[in-house]
Amino acid sequence: MVFCQAAHANVFVVNVGGSAGLAFQPGFLNIAPGDTVVFVNKGGFHNVKADDNSFRCARGCDGQPGGSGAPSSSNWVASVTFPSAANIGYYCEIHGQPGKGMYGTINVLAPQPPPSLSGTPAIGTAFATLLALALTAFAGWRLRRRV
Ligand SMILES: [Cu+2]
Missing domain, CATH: 2.60.40.420 (Cupredoxins -  blue copper proteins)
Structure with a gap:
């Protein structure tokens, strides 16, 4: 350090x-x-x-x-x-x-924390939620096709 x-x-x-x-x-x-x-x-x-x-x-x-x-x-x-x-x-x-x-x-001046640290997790969470929604929709579509 x-x-x-x-x-x-x-x-x-x-x-x-x-x-x-x-x-x-x-x-x-x-x-x-x-x-x-x-x-x-x-x-x-x-x-x-x-x-x-x-x-x-x-x-x-x-x-x-x-x-x-x-x-x-x-x-x-x-x-x-x-x-x-x-x-x-x-x-x-x-x-x-x-x-x-x-x-x-x-x-x-005291060193500032990098700005990306506060922004990245929010973007990651939003992306994960979208991905989960897309997978759920796809799974539902496949189940309906089998019936
Ligand atoms: Cu002088």
Whole structure:
């Protein structure tokens, strides 16, 4: 199960600054649990900090070996993996604050059950009923012919 989830995990890129100005692009992202978001500084003095303080990244992330979430103007790349469903707001400490200025949102959506699971049994039951009716009618027709 864990291997399967990892195999289906996706990677999303969020551009930081650069030609987008003082913004994250895309500023709103829908992802699934296990997916990774890679923040890429396209230019400017920026970092990425979660509203709930769950991460702070720039040249790596706080708490990672050799990582630092302090704002930096280098061409940094930082990746954050989101293991479970949540609505995560984040911002640049220099140009934004939660929900204002240079900020963004990552919506980690819980996996939906496949829609075919609810539809298939109903179709199967209807088909079985039709088949039973047809067999009964045929049996009745054969019995009447013998008399
Ligand atoms: Cu910034």
